[in-house]
Amino acid sequence: MAIPQLTLSQRFFFDAAHTLRREIEAEGSRRIHGHTYHAEVSVRGPLDAATGMVIDLGLLRERLQAVRAQLDHHLLDDVPGLGIPTLENLCLFISRALADLRPPPSRVRVWRDALGDECLLEPAPEL
Numbered sequence: 001m002a003i004p005q006l007t008l009s010q011r012f013f014f015d016a017a018h019t020l021r022r023e024i025e026a027e028g029s030r031r032i033h034g035h036t037y038h039a040e041v042s043v044r045g046p047l048d049a050a051t052g053m054v055i056d057l058g059l060l061r062e063r064l065q066a067v068r069a070q071l072d073h074h075l076l077d078d079v080p081g082l083g084i085p086t087l088e089n090l091c092l093f094i095s096r097a098l099a100d101l102r103p104p105p106s107r108v109r110v111w112r113d114a115l116g117d118e119c120l121l122e123p124a125p126e127l
């Protein structure tokens, strides 16, 4: 019988500032401004019969809090390893920070509610 695969997800949010060089809306984007970002990390794997879990959600929360601490109330332009502070690079940054989890993230989503902007990294690569 095939082993069932299950997906667990957890969310966090962070407030951060950034600047961005763009072709359009250039003036406002290049000034330091802030956003509230939301992120969701999913892990997919088999159920461990001994624990009844795919991963302990407490462990996942600890790791997400550690990533959040690198982003919340930071100027994203200055966060080492992030690169240009776009939604795309935030997905990759979060995915890389959690790549050693077992199971590793299968999906990372980062979005801003204000205008409905969202980026999805799926499947998250094993980096």
Ligand SMILES: Nc1nc2c(c(=O)[nH]1)N=C([C@H](O)[C@H](O)COP(=O)(O)OP(=O)(O)OP(=O)(O)O)CN2
Residues within 6 Å of the ligand: 020, 025, 029, 033, 034, 035, 036, 085, 086, 087, 088, 112, 114, 115
């Ligand atoms: N492909 C991407 N394009 C853009 C991104 C991005 O991450 N990936 N990000 C931005 C900027 O963050 C920009 O500041 C968003 O600007 P705008 O859409 O004008 O939103 P506001 O700052 O007006 O919205 P708030 O209400 O302040 O959130 C642009 N493009």
Ligand SMILES: [Zn+2]
Residues within 6 Å of the ligand: 018, 020, 029, 033, 034, 035
């Ligand atoms: Zn912005």
